[in-house]
Amino acid sequence: MSVTVRVPAKVNVQLAVGAARTDGFHDLANVFLAVGLYDEITVTPADELRVTCEGPDADQVPLDRTNLAARAAEALAERHGRSPDVHLHIAKDIPVAGGMAGGSADGAGALVACDALWGTGASRDELLEICAELGSDVPFSLVGGAALGIGRGEQLTPLEVGGTFQWVFAMAGRGLSTPAVFREFDRLGEGTDIPDPVASGELLAALAKGDPDALAAAVSNDLQPAALSLFPELAGTLAAGRAAGALTALVSGSGPTTAFLVRDPESAAAVAQALLASGTCRTVRTASGPAPGATVAAAG
Numbered sequence: 001m002s003v004t005v006r007v008p009a010k011v012n013v014q015l016a017v018g019a020a021r022t023d024g025f026h027d028l029a030n031v032f033l034a035v036g037l038y039d040e041i042t043v044t045p046a047d048e049l050r051v052t053c054e055g056p057d058a059d060q061v062p063l064d065r066t067n068l069a070a071r072a073a074e075a076l077a078e079r080h081g082r083s084p085d086v087h088l089h090i091a092k093d094i095p096v097a098g099g100m101a102g103g104s105a106d107g108a109g110a111l112v113a114c115d116a117l118w119g120t121g122a123s124r125d126e127l128l129e130i131c132a133e134l135g136s137d138v139p140f141s142l143v144g145g146a147a148l149g150i151g152r153g154e155q156l157t158p159l160e161v162g163g164t165f166q167w168v169f170a171m172a173g174r175g176l177s178t179p180a181v182f183r184e185f186d187r188l189g190e191g192t193d194i195p196d197p198v199a200s201g202e203l204l205a206a207l208a209k210g211d212p213d214a215l216a217a218a219v220s221n222d223l224q225p226a227a228l229s230l231f232p233e234l235a236g237t238l239a240a241g242r243a244a245g246a247l248t249a250l251v252s253g254s255g256p257t258t259a260f261l262v263r264d265p266e267s268a269a270a271v272a273q274a275l276l277a278s279g280t281c282r283t284v285r286t287a288s289g290p291a292p293g294a295t296v297a298a299a300g
């Protein structure tokens with residue numbers, strides 16, 4: 001018996017960040033779009049909880065109890081009075097420490113997979129509650145599509161999307177730590193008045209219309225200056241993608257993956273090729289969104 005769950009990556013088309021709260025987190029207006037790059041989490045019964053991982057970045061994935069997939073299995077098991085004795089295997093295609101919610105995807109995927117394997121029958125609300133305990137982006141990995149996240153980003157409202165958006169992603173040669181990027185955001189903003197984060201009406205309208213030009217004009221990421229401050233070479237990647245004809249270029253979440261919105265699959269191929277040729281990134285991928293959230297892909 002085993003269960004495999006497929007979970008998408010995300011790009012933040014808007015990431016508005018408020019001042020640091022007393023609990024260390026920041027209030028956000030976070031517009032998530034799930035895109036078609038996936039991790040697959042397979043869970044099988046085992047003598048004890050263990051995690052394995054395959055994929056190009058597998059050597060950077062922690063295999064101990066700090067892995068969000070392991071923490072998800074433990075959290076669900078504890079709530080249902082059982083042991084979390086499973087083997088969690090992660091087939092990783094989402095970049096590690098890349099600002100695309102790869103770790104969050106594995107947490108949401110393990111939760112859905114364990115729920116199915118164990119026949120726990122947890123409600124959607126219970127799963128979302130566990131996701132929010134695991135991390136700010138984990139609830140979105142569960143639901144996918146497009147959503148506005150407020151609070152830490154975990155309080156979600158699903159958004160209508162009127163079309164498919166084509167993206168190119170440039171993966172960097174190293175990762176960035178999310179807490180470090182938020183700390184840099186705080187440092188850069190010291191002494192300034194940071195407004196409360198609000199979702200952009202233009203951006204939500206562009207998503208609802210499925211209009212890539214309008215979306216390109218409305219995207220924003222308040223963490224981008226902080227990511228660029230810690231990783232200045234990213235400016236060259238953004239410039240290379242813009243020069244190659246991307247409608248817009250931005251850092252994905254806390255980075256360092258950079259995201260390029262393009263009009264159609266042909267321009268995606270051209271921008272991807274130009275980015276690779278520029279030598280400003282490690283690898284490139286194309287993907288479209290919205291993509292569905294955590295979904296059971298195989299069971300038996």
Ligand code: C5P
Binds near residue numbers: 025134135136151
């Ligand atoms: O929630 P998660 O564990 O993914 O957050 C990782 C880190 O990112 C937090 O410890 C915090 O430093 C930062 N963060 C934040 N405000 C948010 C979300 C994350 O400051 N809304």
